[in-house]
Amino acid sequence: MIKGLTLSLMMGPGVPLTAPRGVLDALQSVKVTAESSDTQSGFELTFQIEKNSPLITLFMLSGGAAIPFFRVLLIATLSGRSETLIDGVATQTQIAPGSGGRSATLTIQGKDMSAAMDILPFDGLPYPAMPPFARVALIVAKYAFLGLIPKVIPSLDEPPIPTERIPRQSGSDLEYVRTLAEEAGYIFKMEPGPAPGLSFAYWGPQISLGAPQPALTIDSGHADNVESLSFRFEKDGTEIPIVFIHNQLTKAPIPIPIPGQIPFMPPLGLVPPLPPKVTLLKDTAHLSPIGALVRGFAHSAKHSQAVQGQGTLDVMRYGRLLKPGGTVGVRGAGIAFDGVHFVERVTSNLTRGSFKQDFALKRSGLLPTSEHVTV
Structure with a gap:
């Protein structure tokens, strides 16, 4: 589709297989939204086919069935480096018959592999x-x-302790795992790859550690690699959570405010705002002291990101795929917003002759904590 870029499509019930040439020729556009949080990632494939094409029957029957799972796997290879865009299951199939001699449009929508965990209640x-x-x-x-x-x-x-309490599941596997994640101050998400057909089911804290991805550059002449980039500063969404620890001697709850600096999410902004809101987490009184603190840290992590950014980049000019769940440098946006940001969401839009990514960034405050970013 694009020089230097190869898109591989695999699909099928249960075990995905390489799509035949005719399916790839009919593929017109791909949209994949990858999330860094516990929100499900999703995809949308658009095909142009003849009205009587057997693909309509194949996708409508297989893609619309819950069991067996109709898998869809998309792999982008850029400059010899392969990245799995999505490994998921089809959840909805739509057909729009063409008129006036035009081809029909077949649209397949789906979610990541966590959708397979949300079918049967236990x-x-x-x-x-x-x-x-x-x-x-x-x-x-x-x-x-x-x-x-x-x-x-x-x-x-x-x-x-079994003699005191035996935990029992409520709802589907996905609902129960998300409930456990919320109680522990964790997230649950799918991480596709590294090998095709494999996905890591991550259950743990949201971490912003690690080496930043190559910098997003704007308003710097020939070094620009993004088409648009904007930021906003919103301190109204920030909060100071207060957890309560139960004192065994006095039987009275002890309030403890949680700072905005989280151990597993080091500050990416030098000057964080003073949160205008205080939130009392009263449901932490029945937890252990460590459990209450962890719940407070998780709440603080979700409500301490005052700087929000969004933009669009051309993948071929950027030279690689931007991935959510990590950090990335920013240059040329001004001293207040330059530096390292956390990549919250990436939406890949691929059509014939074009591959662009819309992205959302966030961090805790203004001004960079370091003057240097990865180029």
Whole structure:
């Protein structure tokens, strides 16, 4: 489709196989939204086909079925480096018949592999003497046949004593795992790759550590590699959470304010705003002191990002794919917004002759913590 870029499409019930040439020729556009948080990633494929094409029957019957899972796998290879854009399942298929001799339009929409965990309810399933992270690992292990690999960070919760309490599942696997993540101050998301057909099911804290991706550059002449980039400063959305720890001697709750600097999310902005709102997390009084602090840190991490950015880049000019869930440098946006930002969301839009990415950035404050960014 584009010189220097190769797009591979694999699909099929259960195990995805390389799509035939006719399917690739009919493919007109691809849209993939990848999230860094526990929001599901999704995709949309648009085909132009003849009204009587057998592809319509294939996709309408297979793509519309919940079991077996109709897998869709998209892999982009840029300059010899392969990246999995999405590994998911089709959830909706639409057909728009053409008129006036024009071809029909077939649209397939889907979500990442977490959608496979949201089909059957398992209400009442017991997990005796199992801490939350062990329950999550056991639940994800059920989907090993779909290539899901648990990537679980143990939480600080103590395992329940069977004589006192036996945890029982409520809702589908996805609903229950998300509930456990929220209680632990964690997130649950899918990380496609590294090998085709495999996905890591990550259950743990949202981390902004690691080497930044090559800098996004604007208003710097020939060095520009983004088409648009804008920022806004919103301190109204920031909060100071206060957790309550139960004192065993006095039976009175002790309020503890949580600072904006999170251990697993170091500050990316030098000057954070003073949060205008104080939030009381009263449901932390029944937790252990460490568990209450972890819940407070997680709440602070979600409500301390005052700087929001968004923009668009051309992948071929940027030279690689921008990935969410990590950090990236910014140059040319002014001293207030230059520096390192966290990549919250990336939407890849690929058509014939064009591959662009819309992205959303965030960080805690103004001014960079370092004068240098990765080029």
